[in-house]
Amino acid sequence: MSTSATNTKIIYPELSYKITGILFATHNELGQYAREKQYGDLLEKKFKEINLPYKRELSISDSGNILDFLIDNKIILEIKTVRIITKDNYRQIQNYLQATSIKLGLLVNFKSKYLKPIRIIRIDS
Numbered sequence: 001m002s003t004s005a006t007n008t009k010i011i012y013p014e015l016s017y018k019i020t021g022i023l024f025a026t027h028n029e030l031g032q033y034a035r036e037k038q039y040g041d042l043l044e045k046k047f048k049e050i051n052l053p054y055k056r057e058l059s060i061s062d063s064g065n066i067l068d069f070l071i072d073n074k075i076i077l078e079i080k081t082v083r084i085i086t087k088d089n090y091r092q093i094q095n096y097l098q099a100t101s102i103k104l105g106l107l108v109n110f111k112s113k114y115l116k117p118i119r120i121i122r123i124d125s
Contacts, residue, residue, distance in 0.1 A: 011104045027115040036081045076105040097122040
């Protein structure tokens with residue numbers, strides 16, 4: 001099993017677009033200088049408003065790793081408030097995907113001036 005951040009295949013397009021819209025609305029509302037918990041709380045509120053099924057701060061393995069959101073049991077959403085996204089951030093999502101049957105992870109850095117959610121897809125080999 002491998003993962004790829006460059007794969008262009010759209011998985012769960014309607015759900016992905018809905019989440020992306022919420023991410024942009026959250027970034028527009030809070031700006032780029034809020035704390036990760038504030039973004040998470042606002043995302044949770046917006047998910048509830050549109051009845052989007054989600055789980056927050058979910059432990060996925062015995063390693064103690066906790067992902068930020070699992071949306072509709074299909075998409076992992078990991079939020080960051082860091083200066084730059086690092087290889088470790090990518091690896092974190094890749095590890096979550098490998099530890100589950102989930103095929104798509106979204107990594108978003110709210111600290112960026114321009115929000116660019118990163119799609120990471122698990123490719124079964």
